[in-house]
Amino acid sequence: MIDSSSQTIDNNSAHDDKTLSGQTTVALREAIIKGEIAPGEKLNEPKLAEQFQVSRGPLREAIRRLVAMRLVRHVPHVGATVVTLELNSILELYDVREALEGKAAALAAENMSEEDIAKLRALLELHRQHSQENPGEYMQTEGDFDFHYQIIKGSGNRLLTDQLCDELYHLIRMFRFQTSRFKSRSNRALIEHEQLIYAIEQRDPQLAEMLMRKHIARAKASIRDALNDSETGSLDQP
Amino acid sequence: MIDSSSQTIDNNSAHDDKTLSGQTTVALREAIIKGEIAPGEKLNEPKLAEQFQVSRGPLREAIRRLVAMRLVRHVPHVGATVVTLELNSILELYDVREALEGKAAALAAENMSEEDIAKLRALLELHRQHSQENPGEYMQTEGDFDFHYQIIKGSGNRLLTDQLCDELYHLIRMFRFQTSRFKSRSNRALIEHEQLIYAIEQRDPQLAEMLMRKHIARAKASIRDALNDSETGSLDQP
DNA sequence: CCTCTCTTTATTGTCAACAATATTATCGTT
DNA sequence: AACGATAATATTGTTGACAATAAAGAGAGG
Numbered sequence: 001m002i003d004s005s006s007q008t009i010d011n012n013s014a015h016d017d018k019t020l021s022g023q024t025t026v027a028l029r030e031a032i033i034k035g036e037i038a039p040g041e042k043l044n045e046p047k048l049a050e051q052f053q054v055s056r057g058p059l060r061e062a063i064r065r066l067v068a069m070r071l072v073r074h075v076p077h078v079g080a081t082v083v084t085l086e087l088n089s090i091l092e093l094y095d096v097r098e099a100l101e102g103k104a105a106a107l108a109a110e111n112m113s114e115e116d117i118a119k120l121r122a123l124l125e126l127h128r129q130h131s132q133e134n135p136g137e138y139m140q141t142e143g144d145f146d147f148h149y150q151i152i153k154g155s156g157n158r159l160l161t162d163q164l165c166d167e168l169y170h171l172i173r174m175f176r177f178q179t180s181r182f183k184s185r186s187n188r189a190l191i192e193h194e195q196l197i198y199a200i201e202q203r204d205p206q207l208a209e210m211l212m213r214k215h216i217a218r219a220k221a222s223i224r225d226a227l228n229d230s231e232t233g234s235l236d237q238p
Numbered sequence: 239m240i241d242s243s244s245q246t247i248d249n250n251s252a253h254d255d256k257t258l259s260g261q262t263t264v265a266l267r268e269a270i271i272k273g274e275i276a277p278g279e280k281l282n283e284p285k286l287a288e289q290f291q292v293s294r295g296p297l298r299e300a301i302r303r304l305v306a307m308r309l310v311r312h313v314p315h316v317g318a319t320v321v322t323l324e325l326n327s328i329l330e331l332y333d334v335r336e337a338l339e340g341k342a343a344a345l346a347a348e349n350m351s352e353e354d355i356a357k358l359r360a361l362l363e364l365h366r367q368h369s370q371e372n373p374g375e376y377m378q379t380e381g382d383f384d385f386h387y388q389i390i391k392g393s394g395n396r397l398l399t400d401q402l403c404d405e406l407y408h409l410i411r412m413f414r415f416q417t418s419r420f421k422s423r424s425n426r427a428l429i430e431h432e433q434l435i436y437a438i439e440q441r442d443p444q445l446a447e448m449l450m451r452k453h454i455a456r457a458k459a460s461i462r463d464a465l466n467d468s469e470t471g472s473l474d475q476p
Numbered sequence: 477c478c479t480c481t482c483t484t485t486a487t488t489g490t491c492a493a494c495a496a497t498a499t500t501a502t503c504g505t506t
Numbered sequence: 507a508a509c510g511a512t513a514a515t516a517t518t519g520t521t522g523a524c525a526a527t528a529a530a531g532a533g534a535g536g
Contacts, residue, residue, distance in 0.1 A: 017314050018314070019314045019315070019518095019519065019520095020519075020520070021519080021520090022314065044486095044487080045487075045488070046486095046487075046488095054520085054521095055520060055521045055522075056488090056521085056522090057295075057519080057520055057521065057522095058519080058520070058521095060299075060488090060489090061298075061299075061302060061519095064299060064302050064303065064306075065302065065306075067306075068302075068303075068305075068306030070397070070400075076255050076256070076257050076260065076488085076489085076527095077257070077487090077488060077489075077526085077527050077528060078487090078488080078527095078528070078529095079487070079488070079528095089396075089397070092395045092396060092397045092398065093397060095341060095345065095395055095397075095398065096338070096341070096395070096397050096398055096401065098341065099337040099338050099340065099341035099398075100334070100337055100338065102337065103333060103334070103336065103337035107333065157330045157333055157334070158327075158330060159308070159327070159330045159331055159333075159334050160330065160333065160334055160337075162308075163334065163401070257488095257489065257490095258489075258490070259489080259490090282517080283517075283518070284516095284517075284518095292490085292491095293490060293491045293492075294491085294492090294518090295489080295490055295491065295492095296489080296490070296491095298518090298519090299489095314497095314518085314519085315496085315497050315498060315517085315518060315519075316497095316498070316499095316517090316518080317498095317517070317518065
């Protein structure tokens with residue numbers, strides 16, 4: 001077992017929030033991420049309150065939290081709508097990821113404990129094994145972020161971790177859900193993860209940062225190519 | 239042109255929010271940043287609602303937005319408290335700034351229009367002039383972020399801009415308010431800004447990023463030194 | 477037939493009362 | 507006197523009703 005909070009990636013500051021607002025937040029969040037509420041769709045407060053069996057108060061609070069997570073946009077006196085992830089937003093997201101996770105990798109190379117590094121390598125071997133047995137499986141995407149998640153946490157920077165794991169993570173999840181038909185090149189990711197962990201083991205912050213940045217930049221490029229080819233401008237509409 | 243709201247740094251998604259929640263948000267936010275509500279202090283909802291002449295509803299919403307801005311921490315059924323900026327949090331903040339603003343500088347070198355670059359240089363000259371006439375003046379701090387702000391906007395990345403200017407910016411302001419007794423080395427900043435704008439003019443993303451990162455890293459180091467000296471080690475424990 | 481205005485409707489913003497939980501104070505026991 | 511359990515208090519969470527604003531529709535005029 002890697003960590004007490006490793007399989008529950010969701011820490012979201014609401015992991016132990018038994019309050020109605022908290023529960024409604026995760027329910028609404030998941031509904032949006034899974035596409036049960038379509039991108040661009042308007043969030044009708046009375047309707048959703050009825051649907052989630054809560055009053056409008058907690059529902060409004062949930063909406064505000066999702067606004068902070070950038071899953072929802074809000075205009076005063078008009079209402080809230082689910083964000084639409086056009087290609088441009090995705091590319092912007094990956095630029096931010098590159099900057100933040102690159103720094104996280106550098107800090108991880110400096111601050112991560114030897115045990116945590118060992119656990120990280122164990123996790124990588126697990127993914128490699130799984131990938132060999134069932135090639136092209138779902139785990140690579142979840143597992144991929146598992147790996148990144150451990151490095152981010154290994155940075156020891158709380159602000160960085162919160163920004164990446166509480167806010168941006170759910171945006172990434174939403175995007176992956178919408179484009180799950182595209183299977184990612186998991187072999188390449190595995191190789192790059194291997195290089196990355198080696199840099200961390202060598203305690204080389206600059207190399208770790210460079211490798212992480214290139215890793216994410218390549219993912220970004222591959223997304224741009226895939227989406228440019230496949231849709232030719234006609235994928236992102238609902 | 240990217241946006242028309244350039245001199246009003248506060249865009250905060252509430253710039254034209256005439257709603258009570260919006261007004262309460264900025265009022266409460268400024269009160270916290272200026273220290274009228276002390277760091278670590280608890281936010282008593284009935285008391286603050288009375289103070290701001292609003293009901294608890296809008297006040298609660300304001301608090302939630304400030305939680306998203308990381309100016310306030312919230313625990314279910316216990317309440318909200320103003321964050322305490324220990325040295326550690328500040329250093330973490332500057333690491334995140336280094337990553338994000340570094341990338342912003344690189345993107346600005348790629349995407350900024352020639353006119354915007356010209357305006358940026360004009361702004362720098364203005365600050366230099368002001369700095370010569372009244373050495374060691376307040377403007378350098380506000381002006382410093384003005385400069386950074388223009389570069390961030392010049393990146394053309396909306397997510398990046400929002401993260402830096404809507405959320406982190408207010409944390410920085412709060413920190414500066416609390417430590418206004420320390421005068422920053424404005425001469426050095428001016429020189430480094432000069433180098434930075436030159437790299438942008440040359441359309442050299444890598445150099446621009448490097449310069450911005452070093453610029454912020456130096457600011458971080460100078461903060462660490464100043465705070466370590468002045469408070470003699472009794473600062474970072476809670 | 478289209479367009480503009482006014483009315484109607486629906487939706488968001490705000491409020492004050494109620495319920496649930498945590499904090500504090502009190503009291504008894506060791 | 508110190509500690510722990512229990513009751514009183516204060517604060518947060520939730521609810522439904524009310525007010526203000528925007529969207530939708532009807533009707534008159536061009």
